[in-house]
Amino acid sequence: MKNSSIIPPEKIIERLHYENPWWISKQIHEEYKRMQRRLYFDLFFPFVKEKDIRRAVVLMGPRRVGKTVMMFHAIDKLLHEGIDPQKIFFVGIDNPIYLSLSLEDLLFLGRDAVKLQNLDGCYVFFDEVQYLKDWERHLKVLVDSYPNTKFIVSGSAAAALKWHSTESGAGRFTDFMLPPLTFQEYIHLKNMDHLVLSGEIEYGEHKVPYTLTHDIKALNKEFVNYLNFGGYPEVVLSEKIQSDMGRYVKNDIVDKVLLRDLPSLYGIKDVQELNRFFTYIAYNTGNEFSYESMSRESGIPKDTLKKYLEYLESAFLIKVLNKVDINAKRLKRITSFKVYLTNPSLRTALFSPISETDAEMGNMVETAILSQWMHRENLDLTYARWKDRKEGEVDLVLLDDKKFKPVWGVEIKWSNRYFDKPQELSSLIQFCKANDFKKALVTSLDKQGVKEIGDLQFTFVPSSLYAYNIGEITLKMKNPVY
Numbered sequence: 001m002k003n004s005s006i007i008p009p010e011k012i013i014e015r016l017h018y019e020n021p022w023w024i025s026k027q028i029h030e031e032y033k034r035m036q037r038r039l040y041f042d043l044f045f046p047f048v049k050e051k052d053i054r055r056a057v058v059l060m061g062p063r064r065v066g067k068t069v070m071m072f073h074a075i076d077k078l079l080h081e082g083i084d085p086q087k088i089f090f091v092g093i094d095n096p097i098y099l100s101l102s103l104e105d106l107l108f109l110g111r112d113a114v115k116l117q118n119l120d121g122c123y124v125f126f127d128e129v130q131y132l133k134d135w136e137r138h139l140k141v142l143v144d145s146y147p148n149t150k151f152i153v154s155g156s157a158a159a160a161l162k163w164h165s166t167e168s169g170a171g172r173f174t175d176f177m178l179p180p181l182t183f184q185e186y187i188h189l190k191n192m193d194h195l196v197l198s199g200e201i202e203y204g205e206h207k208v209p210y211t212l213t214h215d216i217k218a219l220n221k222e223f224v225n226y227l228n229f230g231g232y233p234e235v236v237l238s239e240k241i242q243s244d245m246g247r248y249v250k251n252d253i254v255d256k257v258l259l260r261d262l263p264s265l266y267g268i269k270d271v272q273e274l275n276r277f278f279t280y281i282a283y284n285t286g287n288e289f290s291y292e293s294m295s296r297e298s299g300i301p302k303d304t305l306k307k308y309l310e311y312l313e314s315a316f317l318i319k320v321l322n323k324v325d326i327n328a329k330r331l332k333r334i335t336s337f338k339v340y341l342t343n344p345s346l347r348t349a350l351f352s353p354i355s356e357t358d359a360e361m362g363n364m365v366e367t368a369i370l371s372q373w374m375h376r377e378n379l380d381l382t383y384a385r386w387k388d389r390k391e392g393e394v395d396l397v398l399l400d401d402k403k404f405k406p407v408w409g410v411e412i413k414w415s416n417r418y419f420d421k422p423q424e425l426s427s428l429i430q431f432c433k434a435n436d437f438k439k440a441l442v443t444s445l446d447k448q449g450v451k452e453i454g455d456l457q458f459t460f461v462p463s464s465l466y467a468y469n470i471g472e473i474t475l476k477m478k479n480p481v482y
Contacts, residue, residue: 044059061177087123107146380401397410
């Protein structure tokens with residue numbers, strides 16, 4: 001082994017013993033045992049167990065969404081399934097003690113620590129792999145060299161990892177994306193499943209299975225909590241962290257990504273400018289921007305802005321939504337677009353919690369609903385805006401990629417006004433007529449039901465329920481057993 005570390009191997013082995021308590025106790029650390037599993041765990045674990053295909057699993061996602069915890073939960077399940085504890089290795093690559101070691105060095109040190117003859121049948125977990133230069137090349141070599149060993153790695157700077165893993169690991173890596181908590185997972189983690197029950201709603205001529213609630217006030221209260229604190233498992237479960245979101249979330253998520261991850265991945269020189277730009281976007285989440293107005297208000301040149309938007313999207317901090325016209329045709333030149341945080345609670349971390357009557361609620365609800373849709377890959381989501389005889393806008397439009405036609409349009413409201421006066425939804429009415437739609441969905445504060453305007457049917461669902469159902473339906477699509 002070409003161990004170039006200046007730290008003696010026995011010290012590194014000592015650290016490995018601490019990180020792998022099950023080698024002796026057959027148990028993972030108690031703190032991880034106590035934590036509830038995310039609903040996404042049942043989707044992830046089969047990739048860990050899969051032995052027929054020689055591939056490493058790359059667990060990706062933004063910071064603090066529970067990737068490390070999910071790895072420990074996978075280790076716990078392997079132990080329960082009778083896997084030899086000494087054939088399971090875990091290494092947190094971000095620890096400075098491992099700084100000058102390669103993945104193979106760490107693998108050999110793990111083998112020596114438990115005195116194994118070979119690595120057949122081992123499960124090897126490398127956490128925070130992005131801290132190792134050229135990790136994807138090293139990992140590919142390991143996958144090829146040890147066909148009877150399963151490698152699982154995690155990393156935070158999502159798209160950079162994804163880009164690397166697809167470029168360098170073609171046919172050797174399986175990507176698994178772990179997004180921020182959905183509202184459904186939040187309700188589950190807080191043991192509040194009693195608030196929801198199976199039911200159905202009327203949508204057009206059909207009755208559609210839909211999760212409902214018998215206590216919309218209580219669900220809305222949790223939804224506002226979710227907007228403020230809900231994207232991160234440990235924040236949801238700790239009032240201490242909620243009382244100091246700025247320190248925990250901002251330092252740990254925003255600052256590390258903006259001041260460390262992105263500059264090192266993309267060679268950004270002016271990190272303060274990037275930080276200022278992100279703060280500006282976070283404050284205005286859900287608003288429409290143009291490069292001109294953005295450049296004017298932030299004082300940053302247009303070309304730099306475009307790069308920053310790309311980097312922030314790659315780090316899974318924001319989502320850019322492009323615009324279509326009333327017939328859902330894409331505009332030839334992108335002049336304006338909307339920008340959303342991928343997680344509404346990021347805004348709370350930077351500024352302050354909001355209450356359900358605040359003016360920002362509309363944009364925060366839109367941000368939360370869009371963040372539920374982000375758990376579905378390859379969806380062509382846009383918003384519609386047009387200046388015809390009169391100006392109009394529809395908040396969310398799904399396009400059919402092949403036919404270049406809209407599939408549906410949704411209006412997102414945190415108010416009952418339009419339930420009482422549906423005729424005031426003039427933009428949505430215009431959009432439906434232009435695209436030959438007979439039905440559309442509109443969210444409300446707490447009202448539910450169907451309203452007819454001429455030959456159009458609008459189904460109203462409270463925003464909190466709509467957010468819950470998107471998460472639940474997505475999980476069912478990904479895991480039919482669920």
